[in-house]
Amino acid sequence: MTPRRRRLILVLGILAGVAIAGTLALQAFRENVMFFFDPSQVAQGEAPEGERFRLGGMVEKGSVVRAPGSLQVQFIVTDFQRSVPVHYSGVLPDLFREGQGVVAHGRLGTDGVFNADEVLAKHDEKYMPPEVKRSLKPPATPAAAPQG
């Protein structure tokens, strides 16, 4: 093999490798990316059925119900126009509270209940997830940061 030929093979090999990596990355990206929907979008049927997505909004005041002594918990996520009931089993994050912003990962059931496998509430009281903030509808005034 001449050096020129060898270099050609090298370059082609690298290009092929990069192309394969790029294709696989795109594939993984398309399959695993999660979209965000607020309760109004869910009510209008925009959320994909049976696929995982992120649901965000405020935890409705007085909606958190727990079977005493069990990890099962239900609550309602609202954007002040529509709301979605959520079922979750597990440990809730420290900042999960009624009247605060929340993002849940999970799937929408045929009964209209969102089955969450992960519930996130951000670790900073002053902080509201931007997508949740945007999703809140007019009557809402996002809870202001408490003055210390």
Added chain:
Amino acid sequence: MLPELGHFALILALLLAGLQAFFGLAAPALGRDRWLAAVMPATAGQAVMVATAFACLVASFVRFDFSVAYVAQNSNSALPLIYRIAAVWGAHEGSLLLWIVLLACWTIAVAFGVSRLPPRFGARVLGVLGLVSFGFLLFTLATSNPFLRLDPAAPDGRDLNPLLQDPALALHPPLLYTGYVGFAVAFAFAIAAMLEGRLDQAWARWTRPWTLAAWAFLSIGIALGSWWAYYELGWGGYWFWDPVENASFMPWLVGTALIHSLAATEKRGLFKSWTLLLAIVAFSLSLLGTFLVRSGVLVSVHSFAADPARGVFILAFLVIMIGGALALYAWRAPLLKSNAGFEFASRESFLLFNNILLVIAAATVFGGTMAPLISDAAGLGTLSVGPQYFNPTFLLPMLPLVALVAIAVHSNWKRGRLPERKRPVIVSGLVGLAIALALVLGYYGGRPGLALVSLALGAWLVLSSLVDPVDRLRRGLSLPRAIIGMTLAHVALGVFVIAVTTVETYTAEEDIALAQGETAHVGGYDFRFEGVASIDGPNYDGVHGMVQVSRNGQPVVTLHPEKRRYLVQQSVMTEAGIATQAGRDLFVALGEDLGAGRWSLRIQIRPLINYVWLAVALMALGGFLAASDRRYRSARAPATEPGEAGQGSTA
């Protein structure tokens, strides 16, 4: 008085940084050698002013000066001294100042080494560093001044974010930033080389120790952040592919590529323009990381500050710095041709593939990190990218890389004589596979698959890297620090692969509701919940649970997971109870009171997790050892500047 003094010192620092940049860059460009004398005083003066400003801010925190807005927002009269000092870099303004201080430290270190360099080249390096410092000082003064007064003064402060009240996080930003900023030195060397229009092997030898040190600091910073996330965020896990983590990981990956391509540039005069590009990209990603995290652009726990007004300045700064550097690169890089050849299985080819794989990995992380921002900005919907994307796409280039390193440590410069070294490679590979089989089938039991592959690769890498150094020691040959450092880092990479694979495959975890006296069985251990008691800290109160852990009836340890409520911000924090036992971490986090006398608990058993951080610490140690190799210390510039001849073409 102190805040005004600090503010004034910052303004003086800005002026001096401007002078440092002007004289450092203009003197060589205009051929005015007499101006060179002004570079050093400006550099020293700038450093003194920056240090003064930083000392003023620290003093304001230590003395509870709540008339300073930044202090009032991030401190409190009940905050212990160590966290009052750490609070200096607890938010946006102070962390920018910390960045500037660390840049001044690196600049001073470079200034001491500059006497070994040709005077014009040294002036250019300091000039570029001055320019970077100027940009940051301008940004701080214009948009993020930490010395602004509050009128009237606050009666008390709003306290430091409780998440940050932790020893590891007190150290995490300084170390991480030391790494970030260290890449500024490699960047300055690259820009100076392009301005000179000359890049020889001496250049690579000057640049290497700085880059190695920066990379090592960055490694420790990342590891510390990961360790902190593990025990402080309260829910186990050590890497979440959070945008903030990715922001520090991308410069690390590119920096790793850079230290390897610098090796080829130094030894063989190869990959010159590629090395320059990596130096520019590593620093650009550091800048991007600094700003992404602190500007509040990212949806993440780290975004304390959200001020879009700063965005314009940041964008302009990034465009000027990165765009300017890339434009210079496009113009000058073609002058810097590499003219040496190499054979297919030579060390040069392996380094080339190493670089390709690392850059692919960095690119996939970059894509996943930026996609949500781009999609959001372009109005394509709000999406998020999680571990389901990052894990497979990151493993794809990384597993081949581990195999590549295991072979490459036996390769020679220039000549592809690998067949002569077949034996150690194959033997260590077989032994590695045997160890992995024994671990998977014997010790952990069942479930081979990808875990087997990566355990075998990790063990192979550890053994293969040790063959040569051990052989040299047996023959009574000395080992230079560069070789020890390299070996240590490669062994550490193998240990890292083994540890991560083990944690990811063999972690046992369970969320469970327990009443007092009830027992949970997880991963062969019994966790008996003994109830909760109240606790009382300096600026928090709360409860701690008592969990008695036993194995086969033998008591092992009692864990005390805490639930703290920080009084000022009224925020609740989980402090996990963790004990290390026979290479495993026993982890219990206290959830909430579920009623009916029960509490929710998260219980995890994570084998080898400590070795993940230990391995990274070893890698960093390897970096420091290699950076302190004798040949960098004795590398003085020849009396006459090295010419174009003698570059790389010598056999």
